[in-house]
Amino acid sequence: MTSSIPNSQALFDRGIDVLIEGVSSASRGPAAFGTTPRYMSHGKGTHLYDVDGNEYIDWMMAFGALPMGHAHPAIVETVTNEVARGTHFATALEVEVEVAEILCDLLPHVEKVRFANTGTEAAMAAFRLSRGLTGRRKILKFEGHYHGWSDSVLLNSNPQAPTALGHKNSPIRIPDSSGILEESWLDTLVAPWNDFEALERVMATHGKEIACVVTEGVMSNMGVILPKDGYLMRMQELCKEHGALFYLDETVTGFRLAAGGCAEIYGLTPDIVTYGKALGGGFPMACIGGPDHIMEGLEWGKVLHFGTHNAGRLPLHVTKTMLTTMLADNKANFKLIADLGQKMTAEIQSIAKSNNKHGMICQGLNSMFQIFFTDKDEITDYRDFCGHVNRIKFRDFALKLFDKGIYMNPGATLHSLSSIVHTDEEIAITAKAIAEVLDEMPA
Ligand SMILES: Cc1ncc(COP(=O)(O)O)c(C=O)c1O
Numbered sequence: 001m002t003s004s005i006p007n008s009q010a011l012f013d014r015g016i017d018v019l020i021e022g023v024s025s026a027s028r029g030p031a032a033f034g035t036t037p038r039y040m041s042h043g044k045g046t047h048l049y050d051v052d053g054n055e056y057i058d059w060m061m062a063f064g065a066l067p068m069g070h071a072h073p074a075i076v077e078t079v080t081n082e083v084a085r086g087t088h089f090a091t092a093l094e095v096e097v098e099v100a101e102i103l104c105d106l107l108p109h110v111e112k113v114r115f116a117n118t119g120t121e122a123a124m125a126a127f128r129l130s131r132g133l134t135g136r137r138k139i140l141k142f143e144g145h146y147h148g149w150s151d152s153v154l155l156n157s158n159p160q161a162p163t164a165l166g167h168k169n170s171p172i173r174i175p176d177s178s179g180i181l182e183e184s185w186l187d188t189l190v191a192p193w194n195d196f197e198a199l200e201r202v203m204a205t206h207g208k209e210i211a212c213v214v215t216e217g218v219m220s221n222m223g224v225i226l227p228k229d230g231y232l233m234r235m236q237e238l239c240k241e242h243g244a245l246f247y248l249d250e251t252v253t254g255f256r257l258a259a260g261g262c263a264e265i266y267g268l269t270p271d272i273v274t275y276g277k278a279l280g281g282g283f284p285m286a287c288i289g290g291p292d293h294i295m296e297g298l299e300w301g302k303v304l305h306f307g308t309h310n311a312g313r314l315p316l317h318v319t320k321t322m323l324t325t326m327l328a329d330n331k332a333n334f335k336l337i338a339d340l341g342q343k344m345t346a347e348i349q350s351i352a353k354s355n356n357k358h359g360m361i362c363q364g365l366n367s368m369f370q371i372f373f374t375d376k377d378e379i380t381d382y383r384d385f386c387g388h389v390n391r392i393k394f395r396d397f398a399l400k401l402f403d404k405g406i407y408m409n410p411g412a413t414l415h416s417l418s419s420i421v422h423t424d425e426e427i428a429i430t431a432k433a434i435a436e437v438l439d440e441m442p443a
Pocket residue numbers: 117118119120121123146147148149216220221249250251252276277
């Protein structure tokens with residue numbers, strides 16, 4: 001049965017007059033939904049409630065910003081206590097030092113941090129820092145990776161027709177937006193990811209000109225794609241050999257896949273790392289981190305990073321609550337969130353095995369998973385995704401799930417996530433809904 005959404009429709013009709021596409025980011029509106037988005041009124045635990053009174057088990061969790069779910073009592077208490085003491089001072093703060101201490105104790109590759117608000121801002125500072133420190137111009141990024149919407153790296157992040165990509169040895173660089181001057185990305189090199197040979201080639205040719213090589217640890221902006229064995233380590237070694245900085249963008253994976261993110265899982269020691277999303281526990285919070293000899297580049301504005309809202313006191317208090325809750329009892333909640341995500345992934349994989357008229361597969365790691373409709377057994381890189389993933393089918397599937405009370409973002413490039421408050425029962429309900437939708441969908 002299709003759920004009734006007259007109030008969402010009325011808001012969309014009003015919104016479209018005063019907001020671009022009726023929303024504030026393309027992934028929330030008709031560009032991703034192909035139809036009227038559902039306007040949400042509130043969230044509690046794993047549940048989102050829309051303005052029409054429909055209820056959803058949320059597997060999007062604000063794109064990973066909510067490892068503890070919606071309105072977690074510890075976070076509500078923190079905000080309630082702190083908001084009455086002032087929202088933002090833009091001064092030095094005790095909580096700023098406390099959170100930085102937690103991060104530097106937890107992350108072996110981080111001796112100092114600098115707080116920012118969003119993943120995009122942290123990445124911008126990281127790119128400037130890498131260029132400032134090395135005196136080099138070039139950045140190497142990978143196809144299908146996203147590091148925020150700043151000009152110099154907004155290339156080859158969106159899916160394209162396979163014929164538009166060029167040869168993998170020299171990918172055609174495709175800006176993801178109009179309005180980006182060519183000069184801003186001329187020094188950004190693009191290579192296919194998960195391809196040892198391509199990596200060796202580009203480093204052999206350009207390694208000495210590269211300020212930093214930036215990578216997602218697990219490819220998160222084309223669903224979930226894991227790095228091949230030893231790939232990230234080889235990237236780190238090649239950076240060392242060529243004097244380029246190894247920049248691991250953990251905006252998605254940090255405080256999400258493991259307490260120490262992909263650096264912990266794959267045994268990496270990046271020169272620069274950025275975090276965002278989960279770090280803020282639902283509030284805007286991001287940071288850049290690294291060893292002293294790298295981070296000192298930001299001292300006295302040698303490499304400049306400013307921001308009125310940097311280190312906001314409310315977000316920092318929430319970050320402190322999130323970190324202490326997740327790290328308590330020997331990081332028990334990191335284990336819990338991973339177990340729940342793995343269970344959901346396994347359930348979906350088993351449905352895919354028993355009912356595969358649609359060619360559905362599910363890939364995941366710990367709390368992250370994504371469903372692909374594809375003719376392949378596995379999606380291993382961006383080119384696979386562009387050539388073999390049926391995005392329209394995923395969108396239709398996700399929209400049908402809405403009607404069964406399950407919320408996953410209809411964008412096929414975006415992944416789903418568990419939180420510490422998801423339950424086995426909700427996993428079973430979600431699995432049942434997925435099986436029903438697959439039955440109902442035309443082959
Ligand atoms: C890997 C990665 N880096 C950076 C960003 C940008 O973060 P934000 O949206 O907070 O600016 C994102 C956002 O999805 C991301 O996935």
